[in-house]
Amino acid sequence: MGVDPNAQIHPSAIVEDGAEIGAGACVGPFSVIGPKVTLAPGVEVKSHVVVTGLTEIGEETVIFPFANIGDVPQDLKYRGEETRLVVGKRNRIREGVTMNTGTEGGGGVTRVGDDCLFMTGAHVAHDAQVGDRVIMVNNSALAGHCVIGDDVIIGGLSGIHQWVRIGHGAIIGAVTMVTNDVIPFGLVQGPRGVLDGLNLVGLKRRGVDRADISALRAAFKVLADGDGTFQDKARKLAEETDSPYVREMVEFVMADSDRSFLTP
CATH class of the missing domain: 1.10.10 (Arc Repressor Mutant, subunit A)
Incomplete structure (x- = not known):
């Protein structure tokens, strides 16, 4: 596909040879798009963004300044194998968000669904599987191999331990460490997360x-x-x-x- 003639690339942006940029996509000033990146039609990459690795960004997703999307896993077992990051449609990826590709031992793919909001400073680690309509509030973080169901909300400054599953419709309060699985529609809060009821408001x-x-x-x-x-x-x-x-x-x-x- 290459770069579609209807894509808008700022003169100061770097789009490396091999990148695929769809119709109507925009790449802002001083952003860098790697050679194995695919931006679907309508994607907007604002200024000072890095999108790298074997990464696919779905239609109409918007990536805000200083996000780093598709860089290598923060995992000492990673040895340079080619792995992927797949981000769905209509996501909002705010300032300073980081999302890493997968690892060979974790299936090789980090995956994000559609219509999610990742607020400032959120982190999605290697091999995480994130559903649709997920909200990660400022400076929250998913460790490797987490599985996050649809409609989950993760509060600000919260951390999800590696391999944890969070079920559909659950909500995690702010400043909470979650070390075990959370049932669908659960409400978790407290510094060391406690299952404290159901997400009745969300239901x-x-x-x-x-x-x-x-x-x-x-x-x-x-x-x-x-x-x-x-x-x-x-x-x-x-x-x-x-x-x-x-x-x-x-x-x-x-x-x-x-x-x-x-x-x-």
Whole structure:
């Protein structure tokens, strides 16, 4: 594809040979686009941005100044193998954000979904898998191999430990360290993250039916107060519920993971 004739490249920008720039994409002053980068149509790269590595940026994504996107992993096991970063459509990547490519040992691809917001200074590490409509607030960070579900919010100055999974619709409070998996729709807060309830505000904002919210609240009570292990209680819920939201929670708990769970 090369550089589309309808792309707008500022004279001071550096677009290396081999880069692919789609129609209507813009590259601002003093930005650098590496030779293996693909910018889809409508991407806007503002001034003083570096996009490098084997990196794909989806349509209409906007990258703000001083972001570094697609550089090598911050992992001492990395030995220069060619790995990728794939960023979806309509993302907003604000000032100073960093996103790294994957590693051979982690599958080789760091992936970000669509319609996400990464606020100033956020970091997405190697091999992370980030869903759609995720919000990472200022100076929050994902370590390597994290899996972040759709509609997750991660508060400012929070850190997510490597290999942690955060389920769909969960919210992490500000200044929180999360070291274990978080169930879908969970609310985590405190310096050492504690599962402190459900993200009821988020559920209501998304228009989830009141009956499903009531079912989730009942399920959370079973997980908090019922007999047996966390997985035993989840199996019991699977046998008793008709709510698709509770089933999603149960399936998350029963799935394979390298971490244990934050429990109520």
